[in-house]
Amino acid sequence: MSGLPHSSLERQRRRAAWLFLLPMLIVLAGVAGWPLFRTVFFSFTDATLATLDGFQGVGLDNYLWLMRDPVWWRAVWNTLVFTVVSVGIETALGLGIALILNAHLPGRGLLRAAVLIPWAIPTVVSAQMWGWMFHDLYGVVNAILMGLGLIAEPRAWTADPDLALPVVIAVDVWKSTPFMALLILAALQMLPRDLYEAARVDGVHPVKVFFRITLPLIRPALMVAVLFRTLDALRVFDLMYVLTGNSRSTMSMSVYARQYLIDFQDVGYGSAAATLLVLVLAVATVLAVTLGRVRVDAGR
Amino acid sequence: MDPKRMIGRIAFGLLVLGIVVWAVFPFAWAIITSLKAGSALFTVEAWPSQPSLANYAAIFKEQPFGRNILNSLLAASAVVALSLGLAVLAAYALGRVRFCGRGLLLFVVLGVSMFPQVAVLSGLFELVRWLGLYNRIGSLVLSYLIFTLPFTVWVLTTFMRELPKELEEAAMVDGAGPFVIVTRVFLPLMGPALAATGLLAFIAAWNEFLFALTFTLTDDARTVPVAIALMSGASQYELPWGQIMAASVVVTVPLIGLVLLFQRRIVSGLTAGAVKG
Numbered sequence: 001m002s003g004l005p006h007s008s009l010e011r012q013r014r015r016a017a018w019l020f021l022l023p024m025l026i027v028l029a030g031v032a033g034w035p036l037f038r039t040v041f042f043s044f045t046d047a048t049l050a051t052l053d054g055f056q057g058v059g060l061d062n063y064l065w066l067m068r069d070p071v072w073w074r075a076v077w078n079t080l081v082f083t084v085v086s087v088g089i090e091t092a093l094g095l096g097i098a099l100i101l102n103a104h105l106p107g108r109g110l111l112r113a114a115v116l117i118p119w120a121i122p123t124v125v126s127a128q129m130w131g132w133m134f135h136d137l138y139g140v141v142n143a144i145l146m147g148l149g150l151i152a153e154p155r156a157w158t159a160d161p162d163l164a165l166p167v168v169i170a171v172d173v174w175k176s177t178p179f180m181a182l183l184i185l186a187a188l189q190m191l192p193r194d195l196y197e198a199a200r201v202d203g204v205h206p207v208k209v210f211f212r213i214t215l216p217l218i219r220p221a222l223m224v225a226v227l228f229r230t231l232d233a234l235r236v237f238d239l240m241y242v243l244t245g246n247s248r249s250t251m252s253m254s255v256y257a258r259q260y261l262i263d264f265q266d267v268g269y270g271s272a273a274a275t276l277l278v279l280v281l282a283v284a285t286v287l288a289v290t291l292g293r294v295r296v297d298a299g300r
Numbered sequence: 301m302d303p304k305r306m307i308g309r310i311a312f313g314l315l316v317l318g319i320v321v322w323a324v325f326p327f328a329w330a331i332i333t334s335l336k337a338g339s340a341l342f343t344v345e346a347w348p349s350q351p352s353l354a355n356y357a358a359i360f361k362e363q364p365f366g367r368n369i370l371n372s373l374l375a376a377s378a379v380v381a382l383s384l385g386l387a388v389l390a391a392y393a394l395g396r397v398r399f400c401g402r403g404l405l406l407f408v409v410l411g412v413s414m415f416p417q418v419a420v421l422s423g424l425f426e427l428v429r430w431l432g433l434y435n436r437i438g439s440l441v442l443s444y445l446i447f448t449l450p451f452t453v454w455v456l457t458t459f460m461r462e463l464p465k466e467l468e469e470a471a472m473v474d475g476a477g478p479f480v481i482v483t484r485v486f487l488p489l490m491g492p493a494l495a496a497t498g499l500l501a502f503i504a505a506w507n508e509f510l511f512a513l514t515f516t517l518t519d520d521a522r523t524v525p526v527a528i529a530l531m532s533g534a535s536q537y538e539l540p541w542g543q544i545m546a547a548s549v550v551v552t553v554p555l556i557g558l559v560l561l562f563q564r565r566i567v568s569g570l571t572a573g574a575v576k577g
Contacts, residue, residue, distance in 0.1 A: 009472065016478035017393035021405070024390040024453060031446045032412045035423025042422050052426050097319060107316055113560055114320040117327055120559040122507035124525035125548040129330045132541050140329055143344040174326070235416035238509040242529045254418045254510075262514055267422045274419045281416060 036278070043272035049265035062272035072273065074248055075256040076280075078165060078240075082252065083233040086172045091226055093173065094180025099210075101181065102188040119178035127242035130171045134158055161249035168239055168250050175239075176232075180225055187221030188214070227288045234281055253277045327552065334546040341542050355546035364519050365547055368527040372551075375440040375512075375523060376505035379448050380498050382441065387452035387497075388490070392482045394453070395460030396468065406457070413450035417510045420446060428515055439515040440523065444508055448501040455500075459493040460486065496565040499558060506555070524551050 043062055047055035066072050101112055118126065133140050134157035142154040157167050191214065199209045215222075237254040244250045246259050257277060261270030333341065337352040359365040393399075394406060424443050433439040463486060471485045512523040522530070528547050531540060559566060 013397050013478055014399050017397035017399055020389035020393040020478070020482075024386045024449065027386060027445055027449060028409070028412055030427075031424070031442060031449075032415060032420060035420035035427060036415070038423030038426060039419055039421070047422075049425070052429070100316060100319075105312075105316075107313075111316055111320060112563065114323040116559050116563055116566075117556055118323055120503070120555045121327065121552050122525055122528075122555070124507070124509050124529045125330075125552055126326070128528055128544050128548060129326045132333060132545065133326060133329060135541075138342045138344065138541075140344055174322070178323070231414045235418070237418065238525075238529075241509075241513075254416060257418045258421065258510070258514070261418070261421055261425075271422050274416070274421065277416050278419045281414065285414070 039271045040275050041271075042267050043275045045268045047267040047271075049262070049267055052267065055268070058268065062269045063276075065269065066272055066276065071248055071251070072256060075251045075253050078250055079234060079236070079252045079254075079280075081165065082169060082172070082236060083230055086169045086176070087226060087229045087233055089169070089173050090177045090180045090229060091222070093177045094184055094225075095222075097177065097181040098184035098188055101185050115178045115181060117178075118175050119182075121175070123175060123238040124242050126171060126175050127239050130167075130174070131158060131243050134167055158244050159247075161247075164244050164247060164250045168243055171243065172233070172236070172239055176229060180229060183225040184218065184222060187218040191217055223288070227285070230284060230288070231281055234284060235277065253280070327556075330545045330548050330552075334542060334549050336542060355542040356550070358540075359543050359547045359550070363527065363531060363543065363547075364522075365524075365527060365550075367520055368522050368524050369551070371437055371440075371521065372506055372523040372525075375437050375444065376502050378437075378441045379444040379505050380502045383445060383448040383452045383501055384456075384494055384498055386449060387456050388487065388494075389482060390453050391456035391460045392478070392486065395457040396463075406454075409450045409453050413447055413454070415446065417446070421510070421514060424511070425514065434515060435517045435521045437521075440505075440508075440512055443511040443515065444505045447508075448505055451504065452497050452501055455497045456490070456493060459490065459497075463489060492565065496562065499562060500566065503555065503559075506551075 042055075044057055044059060045055040046058050046061075097111075097115060101108055101115075121129075134142075136142070136154055136156040136159065139154075139157070141157065142151070145151045146154065155163060157163050195213055196209065199213060204212075235254050236252050237258065240247075240250045240252050240255050241258075246255060246263070251259075253273065254277065257270050257273035259270075260266045260273060264270070332347060334355050335351040335353070336348045337350075337354040340348050340350065394402060394409075420443075428434050428439040428442065431438070431442070433442065467485055467489075468481055471481050476485070507525060508523070509525045509529065512526045513529070516522050516526065519527070524547075528544060528551070531544050531547065
């Protein structure tokens with residue numbers, strides 16, 4: 001018998017903890033760590049899908065080619081525009097919907113149920129649904145807008161290079177705003193009621209209450225939600241792929257990387273694009289954590 | 301009530317109504333479209349003059365959609381079961397035992413769930429081919445773990461942390477080891493948390509597109525999202541919109557039902573880790 005029974009129990013628990021973690025860590029290393037390592041590794045080679053075991057190192061060539069490809073830069077631009085605009089709109093709308101849901105008004109249950117529907121619909125399905133609504137010949141959007149006299153002739157929403165990205169953003173806003181609204185609503189519901197009582201007694205204008213009390217208090221939760229949505233938007237794939245295929249006018253970085261990896265079977269080059277996407281995500285996270293002071297913490 | 305207040309009320313009501321219509325209309329339109337057969341598809345009308353279930357019959361006869369649903373169910377159930385099993389053990393360690401490196405581990409787990417899927421595509425492709433899983437459901441179970449496992453670990457860790465300390469101490473006094481504590485003491489208390497987490501992970505796996513698109517080749521091996529995205533008709537240039545909408549309705553109705561049924565749990569599950577499901 002060594003030491004106090006308490007500390008030996010503690011040691012036993014710690015040993016068990018690592019034993020319990022082991023299966024999860026092995027699986028994560030296998031499905032995430034190793035493949036990521038291989039992707040970075042392939043990005044310095046000329047590997048193709050057919051010759052994954054016979055390739056040569058090419059140094060930074062893939063990256064240099066990437067830097068000279070205007071289509072890549074277009075994909076980077078599309079991804080950034082998509083992320084900033086859609087997350088911006090989703091945050092504003094989500095905040096509005098959360099405030100309405102948080103006010104104790106009739107019809108609140110109906111609104112919450114309705115808002116959950118877009119969230120429950122698979123991205124691919126929502127892309128197809130909207131693709132059909134935006135159809136150039138038989139789409140309901142053209143029919144409604146023409147009926148209202150807003151457009152004179154039908155538009156090719158998803159084919160027109162100027163309209164395609166706004167359409168993709170609109171579909172994402174429809175699909176992802178509920179997620180934002182629910183996260184913000186959860187933060188709103190944890191705010192202390194007496195603060196609002198005090199503000200009401202003092203006759204503070206509701207708009208002032210919102211900016212001086214509500215917004216600062218929900219800021220941490222809001223920032224976490226914005227960070228998660230941003231990281232999600234930066235890696236967007238399904239929406240563009242289903243709505244507009246590999247079209248250059250909407251192609252995101254993920255679509256670009258996958259096109260080279262799988263369609264063109266150029267694993268080396270595609271891996272370089274994928275690696276750069278990881279770097280962009282890492283930079284975004286670091287910026288959010290340092291500048292935005294986002295604290296991500298299990299259990300708070 | 302004075303008129304100004306009245307107008308405010310009405311404007312607010314219209315706003316709420318507008319949001320409800322905006323949220324619900326696209327799905328309603330999908331249902332309406334799915335009931336239009338033949339050339340009725342190409343006229344914009346609020347309700348088909350001759351509603352027909354022909355599109356629903358076609359997706360199960362002309363397309364292997366039944367098989368696609370089965371594939372999705374199998375892949376999603378298997379990955380959820382596997383993730384929950386691994387995550388319960390890991391969550392106990394991360395949520396209740398103090399050891400050095402715990403914060404870092406949680407951060408790594410969260411980091412993995414933020415990975416762009418395309419970043420592991422080539423490595424996973426190699427792994428899938430090496431294991432002989434290409435064009436099989438196993439490839440999907442394997443690849444889906446990359447997002448379901450971090451998510452379940454994260455959410456269950458926050459839940460484990462909330463469980464009362466006295467329970468564990470009492471069990472320890474009775475001589476129970478950590479494994480017994482997890483399986484006999486905590487697990488029975490975790491039903492609701494497991495259900496909510498499992499449901500969110502299931503939805504995420506059910507909706508996954510990129511891996512399923514890449515690791516399957518034949519129509520028979522496809523999952524529901526890939527089948528819906530790639531559904532083609534008699535000719536290459538003519539998309540069977542009626543069938544696509546019918547398939548969309550078939551897979552979405554159960555999801556919406558589940559979500560509405562569990563809405564409170566889902567909201568708390570989503571916010572527990574603020575991780576996207």
